[in-house]
Amino acid sequence: MGYSNDLRVRVIQVVESGVAARAAARQFVIGDSTAIRCAKRWRETGSVEARSNKGQSRSPLKHHEQWLLELVRREPDLTLEEIQRRLLDEREHKAGLGSVWRFFDRHGISFKKKRARGRTRPACRRGGARRLGAGSGRTRP
Numbered sequence: 170m171g172y173s174n175d176l177r178v179r180v181i182q183v184v185e186s187g188v189a190a191r192a193a194a195r196q197f198v199i200g201d202s203t204a205i206r207c208a209k210r211w212r213e214t215g216s217v218e219a220r221s222n223k224g225q226s227r228s229p230l231k232h233h234e235q236w237l238l239e240l241v242r243r244e245p246d247l248t249l250e251e252i253q254r255r256l257l258d259e260r261e262h263k264a265g266l267g268s269v270w271r272f273f274d275r276h277g278i279s280f281k282k283k284r285a286r287g288r289t290r291p292a293c294r295r296g297g298a299r300r301l302g303a304g305s306g307r308t309r310p
Contacts (some may be wrong), residue, residue, distance in 0.1 A: 172199065177207050177217040184208045233260055241278060249273075287296060289310045 176197060183193040184204070194204035211217060229238060233256065240255065241247060249253075249269050256262045256269070273280070 172203065172207075172219075174217050177211075177219075180204050181208050181217060182283060184211075228272055228275070229264055230256075230262075231270055234272075236260065237272065238276065238278075239271070247280075280302045 171296055176199070180190075180193050180199070183196060185191050188196075190204040190208045191201045191251060193200045193208075197204070207217070210220070223240070237256075240252065249266050252264055253269050256264050
Protein backbone atom coordinates (compact mmCIF):
# COMPACT_ATOMS: atom_id res chain seq x y z
CA MET A 170 0.00 0.00 0.00
CA GLY A 171 1.38 3.38 -0.91
CA TYR A 172 -0.71 5.24 1.67
CA SER A 173 0.45 7.15 4.75
CA ASN A 174 0.30 5.60 8.18
CA ASP A 175 -2.05 8.41 9.19
CA LEU A 176 -4.61 7.28 6.62
CA ARG A 177 -4.20 3.67 7.68
CA VAL A 178 -4.83 4.61 11.32
CA ARG A 179 -8.00 6.52 10.35
CA VAL A 180 -9.26 3.55 8.28
CA ILE A 181 -8.60 1.18 11.18
CA GLN A 182 -10.37 3.49 13.65
CA VAL A 183 -13.47 3.54 11.45
CA VAL A 184 -13.38 -0.25 10.98
CA GLU A 185 -12.84 -0.81 14.72
CA SER A 186 -15.90 1.36 15.44
CA GLY A 187 -18.00 -1.24 13.63
CA VAL A 188 -18.09 0.06 10.06
CA ALA A 189 -17.35 -2.46 7.32
CA ALA A 190 -13.95 -2.15 5.65
CA ARG A 191 -15.61 -1.56 2.26
CA ALA A 192 -17.65 1.33 3.68
CA ALA A 193 -14.48 2.77 5.24
CA ALA A 194 -12.81 2.49 1.85
CA ARG A 195 -15.57 4.54 0.22
CA GLN A 196 -15.37 7.10 3.03
CA PHE A 197 -11.63 7.62 2.47
CA VAL A 198 -11.77 7.15 -1.32
CA ILE A 199 -9.42 4.20 -1.41
CA GLY A 200 -9.83 0.73 -2.87
CA ASP A 201 -11.91 -1.85 -1.04
CA SER A 202 -9.04 -4.34 -1.04
CA THR A 203 -6.71 -1.70 0.44
CA ALA A 204 -8.99 -1.12 3.41
CA ILE A 205 -9.57 -4.85 3.86
CA ARG A 206 -5.83 -5.62 3.82
CA CYS A 207 -5.12 -2.73 6.18
CA ALA A 208 -7.71 -3.93 8.70
CA LYS A 209 -6.55 -7.54 8.37
CA ARG A 210 -2.92 -6.57 8.97
CA TRP A 211 -3.98 -4.62 12.06
CA ARG A 212 -5.93 -7.58 13.46
CA GLU A 213 -3.13 -10.08 12.74
CA THR A 214 -0.05 -8.06 13.69
CA GLY A 215 -1.20 -4.94 15.54
CA SER A 216 0.75 -2.88 13.03
CA VAL A 217 -0.44 -0.15 10.68
CA GLU A 218 2.85 -0.12 8.78
CA ALA A 219 2.85 -1.24 5.17
CA ARG A 220 4.39 -4.64 4.56
CA SER A 221 7.94 -4.58 3.34
CA ASN A 222 8.24 -5.11 -0.39
CA LYS A 223 11.69 -6.65 0.06
CA GLY A 224 10.61 -10.19 -0.56
CA GLN A 225 12.43 -13.28 -1.64
CA SER A 226 13.94 -13.38 -5.09
CA ARG A 227 11.53 -15.03 -7.47
CA SER A 228 14.19 -15.73 -10.05
CA PRO A 229 14.02 -19.34 -11.15
CA LEU A 230 17.74 -19.03 -11.92
CA LYS A 231 18.87 -17.91 -8.45
CA HIS A 232 20.10 -21.44 -7.63
CA HIS A 233 22.30 -21.38 -10.77
CA GLU A 234 23.63 -17.85 -10.27
CA GLN A 235 27.34 -18.65 -9.80
CA TRP A 236 27.32 -21.20 -12.61
CA LEU A 237 25.67 -18.76 -15.05
CA LEU A 238 27.99 -15.88 -14.19
CA GLU A 239 31.05 -18.13 -14.55
CA LEU A 240 29.70 -19.45 -17.88
CA VAL A 241 29.43 -16.00 -19.46
CA ARG A 242 32.78 -14.99 -17.98
CA ARG A 243 34.42 -17.98 -19.71
CA GLU A 244 32.40 -17.70 -22.93
CA PRO A 245 31.25 -14.10 -23.39
CA ASP A 246 29.98 -14.63 -26.95
CA LEU A 247 27.17 -17.00 -26.01
CA THR A 248 23.66 -16.07 -27.09
CA LEU A 249 20.66 -16.25 -24.79
CA GLU A 250 19.45 -19.29 -26.71
CA GLU A 251 22.79 -21.05 -26.21
CA ILE A 252 22.74 -20.28 -22.49
CA GLN A 253 19.17 -21.57 -22.31
CA ARG A 254 20.25 -24.81 -24.03
CA ARG A 255 23.26 -25.19 -21.70
CA LEU A 256 21.02 -24.76 -18.65
CA LEU A 257 18.87 -27.62 -19.87
CA ASP A 258 21.73 -29.88 -20.97
CA GLU A 259 24.20 -29.30 -18.14
CA ARG A 260 22.00 -28.30 -15.20
CA GLU A 261 18.72 -29.99 -16.17
CA HIS A 262 16.85 -26.72 -15.65
CA LYS A 263 14.31 -25.55 -18.21
CA ALA A 264 14.08 -21.75 -18.34
CA GLY A 265 12.41 -19.34 -20.72
CA LEU A 266 14.42 -16.80 -22.70
CA GLY A 267 12.76 -14.00 -20.74
CA SER A 268 13.97 -15.48 -17.46
CA VAL A 269 17.49 -15.82 -18.81
CA TRP A 270 17.45 -12.25 -20.14
CA ARG A 271 16.08 -10.80 -16.86
CA PHE A 272 18.70 -12.69 -14.84
CA PHE A 273 21.57 -11.15 -16.81
CA ASP A 274 19.88 -7.75 -16.94
CA ARG A 275 19.73 -7.74 -13.11
CA HIS A 276 23.46 -8.45 -13.08
CA GLY A 277 24.23 -5.68 -15.59
CA ILE A 278 25.30 -8.08 -18.32
CA SER A 279 24.09 -7.44 -21.85
CA PHE A 280 24.43 -9.41 -25.03
CA LYS A 281 25.10 -6.77 -27.67
CA LYS A 282 26.41 -7.58 -31.11
CA LYS A 283 30.05 -6.78 -31.56
CA ARG A 284 30.91 -4.27 -34.29
CA ALA A 285 33.64 -6.55 -35.65
CA ARG A 286 31.05 -9.18 -36.56
CA GLY A 287 29.43 -6.98 -39.17
CA ARG A 288 25.78 -6.72 -40.02
CA THR A 289 23.49 -9.64 -40.56
CA ARG A 290 21.42 -7.57 -43.01
CA PRO A 291 22.19 -4.58 -45.20
CA ALA A 292 21.83 -1.20 -43.52
CA CYS A 293 19.29 -0.02 -46.08
CA ARG A 294 17.47 -1.37 -49.11
CA ARG A 295 18.89 -0.61 -52.50
CA GLY A 296 16.78 -1.18 -55.56
CA GLY A 297 14.15 -3.01 -53.56
CA ALA A 298 10.54 -2.04 -53.02
CA ARG A 299 9.62 1.53 -53.88
CA ARG A 300 8.35 3.84 -51.21
CA LEU A 301 4.69 4.64 -51.42
CA GLY A 302 4.01 8.32 -51.45
CA ALA A 303 3.47 11.35 -53.63
CA GLY A 304 3.83 10.70 -57.32
CA SER A 305 3.93 6.93 -57.16
CA GLY A 306 0.37 6.57 -58.37
CA ARG A 307 -0.41 4.14 -55.57
CA THR A 308 -2.22 4.69 -52.33
CA ARG A 309 -1.74 3.06 -49.00
CA PRO A 310 -4.42 0.61 -47.85
